Amino acid sequence: MISFAVIRQRAEERKGGPAALQALLEKYRPDHDRLRAMPDDRVLADMTRRVFYSGFVQKVIDNKWPGFEAAFSGFDTATLNIAPDDYWHELTSDERIIRNGAKIMSVRTNAAFVRELAKEHGSAGAFFADWPRDDQIGLLDMLSKRGSRLGGMTGQYFLRGIGRDSFVGTIDVLACLRSAGVPLSSSGTTKKDQQMIQQAFNEWAEETGLSFIHLSRISAYSIDAAH
Numbered sequence: 001m002i003s004f005a006v007i008r009q010r011a012e013e014r015k016g017g018p019a020a021l022q023a024l025l026e027k028y029r030p031d032h033d034r035l036r037a038m039p040d041d042r043v044l045a046d047m048t049r050r051v052f053y054s055g056f057v058q059k060v061i062d063n064k065w066p067g068f069e070a071a072f073s074g075f076d077t078a079t080l081n082i083a084p085d086d087y088w089h090e091l092t093s094d095e096r097i098i099r100n101g102a103k104i105m106s107v108r109t110n111a112a113f114v115r116e117l118a119k120e121h122g123s124a125g126a127f128f129a130d131w132p133r134d135d136q137i138g139l140l141d142m143l144s145k146r147g148s149r150l151g152g153m154t155g156q157y158f159l160r161g162i163g164r165d166s167f168v169g170t171i172d173v174l175a176c177l178r179s180a181g182v183p184l185s186s187s188g189t190t191k192k193d194q195q196m197i198q199q200a201f202n203e204w205a206e207e208t209g210l211s212f213i214h215l216s217r218i219s220a221y222s223i224d225a226a227h
Helices: 004-015 018-025 032-036 040-053 058-071 077-082 085-091 101-121 124-130 133-146 152-161 171-179 191-208 212-221
Strands: none
Touching: 004 018, 004 191, 004 212, 018 212, 032 124, 040 058, 040 077, 040 101, 040 124, 040 152, 077 101, 085 101, 101 124, 133 152, 133 191, 171 191, 171 212, 191 212
């Protein structure tokens, strides 16, 4: 696998030089202290937003978000965990939200999941902040198994959204990894692929001292997968 210095130089050339690249990176910084203090309702809210983003135009979800907050009782996990079946059935006809039954029911499952994490670790935010950085694929696997509709890219964007230091396996990032010599499959999503991606980011983090977010962004900026 090639040195990350080569990838960074390529990104700098594509984005107008070192200063221009650094300016782009300044927008993206992990904040584990903020994540550790994040209330459980905000963790569930971001989970829900990411679940509903999948398959829908994000702007539509964002425009309706105040309605989501109201319909789902501010994502209060205590309230949602004791809400009766009728509460959830009525949401399937609630015009304040996107009336997708499967995704609505995922909120019920994920409310229980977040509440379980809080009981086990003090808060869901503390759990996500303290999970070892060098085992993101383990965290994603846990999200997929214990949460609802949190597998694949949804889980990755959720972790990024709550401020955890994480990489996202976009098309450009996967293309960069392949160009660096990582022998990913055509899909880039197999269990073996995930292990190789984790290893690559672990090695690049040790080489550079950069966050996973910045490594991921620089990787994406360094290549144009469409060509």
